[in-house]
Amino acid sequence: MSAIILNKVRKNYGGDVDAIHSVSLSIAPGEFLVLVGPSGCGKSTLLRMIAGLESCTGGTIRIGERIVNEVAPAERDIAMVFQNYALYPHMSVRENLAYGLKNRKTPKADIEKRIAQAAKALEIEPFLERKPRQLSGGQRQRVAMGRAIVRKPAAFLFDEPLSNLDAKLRVQMRVEIKRLQRALGTTSVYVTHDQMEAMTMADRLVVLNAGRIEQVGTPIALYEQPASTFVASFIGSPAMNLLASDQQAHWQAGDALQLPSEPHTVGVRPEHLHTLAPGQPPASGFNATVRIEAIELVGAESYLHCALANGHALVVRVPGRATHPIDAFIQLGAAATDVHLFGADGRRLERLTSPSKPKVCA
Ligand SMILES: Nc1ncnc2c1ncn2[C@@H]1O[C@H](COP(=O)(O)OP(=O)(O)OP(=O)(O)O)[C@@H](O)[C@H]1O
Numbered sequence: 001m002s003a004i005i006l007n008k009v010r011k012n013y014g015g016d017v018d019a020i021h022s023v024s025l026s027i028a029p030g031e032f033l034v035l036v037g038p039s040g041c042g043k044s045t046l047l048r049m050i051a052g053l054e055s056c057t058g059g060t061i062r063i064g065e066r067i068v069n070e071v072a073p074a075e076r077d078i079a080m081v082f083q084n085y086a087l088y089p090h091m092s093v094r095e096n097l098a099y100g101l102k103n104r105k106t107p108k109a110d111i112e113k114r115i116a117q118a119a120k121a122l123e124i125e126p127f128l129e130r131k132p133r134q135l136s137g138g139q140r141q142r143v144a145m146g147r148a149i150v151r152k153p154a155a156f157l158f159d160e161p162l163s164n165l166d167a168k169l170r171v172q173m174r175v176e177i178k179r180l181q182r183a184l185g186t187t188s189v190y191v192t193h194d195q196m197e198a199m200t201m202a203d204r205l206v207v208l209n210a211g212r213i214e215q216v217g218t219p220i221a222l223y224e225q226p227a228s229t230f231v232a233s234f235i236g237s238p239a240m241n242l243l244a245s246d247q248q249a250h251w252q253a254g255d256a257l258q259l260p261s262e263p264h265t266v267g268v269r270p271e272h273l274h275t276l277a278p279g280q281p282p283a284s285g286f287n288a289t290v291r292i293e294a295i296e297l298v299g300a301e302s303y304l305h306c307a308l309a310n311g312h313a314l315v316v317r318v319p320g321r322a323t324h325p326i327d328a329f330i331q332l333g334a335a336a337t338d339v340h341l342f343g344a345d346g347r348r349l350e351r352l353t354s355p356s357k358p359k360v361c362a
């Protein structure tokens with residue numbers, strides 16, 4: 001278990017714009033840190049810099065007690081797991097697992113013991129004599145994971161390791177990777193663009209936006225207190241509804257919501273909008289009349305795709321199977337505590353609301 005500390009790390013590939021702008025981050029020993037963000041935001045670059053596969057243009061990277069900027073990848077005591085598994089096709093699974101250890105002159109008995117332990121933990125014992133091409137994608141991913149485990153490295157680095165697997169296997173493997181990492185207690189940095197993977201696996205999440213850290217925190221902190229509209233729309237599915245203040249003619253603030261006078265954006269998550277029955281009092285935070293344009297049934301819940309009078313889309317997540325007629329008008333409400341406010345620059349605003357504030361009658 002080692003800490004990984006990035007101090008003002010910068011990467012420039014030679015163009016006008018840095019791929020990574022001065023990123024500072026402390027990853028605690030044993031922590032599972034997930035780097036998440038849209039395509040091209042610099043996730044792989046940052047991970048490859050930790051691995052030593054890319055140099056740093058500026059700043060320092062520390063793994064454990066050592067600054068590793070000048071240390072070769074093989075000497076950094078890290079194991080990387082890639083999306084394409086990177087197994088040697090001409091070697092059996094056993095040989096693939098043993099390869100890195102043999103190179104490090106690990107004693108034969110120790111190699112055999114480590115392979116046996118990893119094969120058991122990953123349930124790949126029956127395939128040890130097979131070649132990678134004789135395995136399914138999920139089994140290959142397990143072997144790739146096994147190759148990382150047998151090394152007993154100071155840290156695991158994962159770059160979208162599950163993106164070649166089908167949806168069901170992805171869910172199964174993400175639970176397995178998390179369970180293994182917890183059992184081994186190995187510091188891990190995991191890159192994904194899948195926010196579900198990010199939310200379910202991370203001890204802490206780092207949201208990257210164009211080479212900069214947008215926010216760092218626990219998944220629940222990022223969900224409940226997104227620091228910006230970027231994080232708000234990236235974490236949570238379906239994404240948070242965002243409405244600019246110039247659209248306020250088309251919805252009404254409840255009596256507990258105090259809106260800033262400057263331009264701003266109001267955010268409400270689809271799961272926090274509820275339908276109000278006729279005659280029901282307005283919600284304390286957000287109220288709107290919308291037309292239902294489409295309904296998606298996804299099993300345990302339904303997504304109502306709605307539109308405000310000006311056509312702006314709003315998504316509502318309701319439990320069970322929605323039976324509303326298409327084109328019907330419904331009244332939506334959300335509690336003031338579930339309304340997020342962002343400034344004109346997209347940054348979160350301190351809450352001006354006091355939900356218990358008594359209603360002031362004119
Ligand atoms: N070897 C390279 N040479 C020049 N530019 C590069 C190189 N590798 C990456 N980049 C650029 O750096 C930026 C970050 O790329 P990176 O691969 O780190 O993104 P990413 O977040 O991993 O994206 P994805 O989710 O698509 O894998 C992109 O603009 C990319 O075009």
Ligand SMILES: [Mg+2]
Nearest residue numbers: 043044045159
């Ligand atoms: Mg990448």
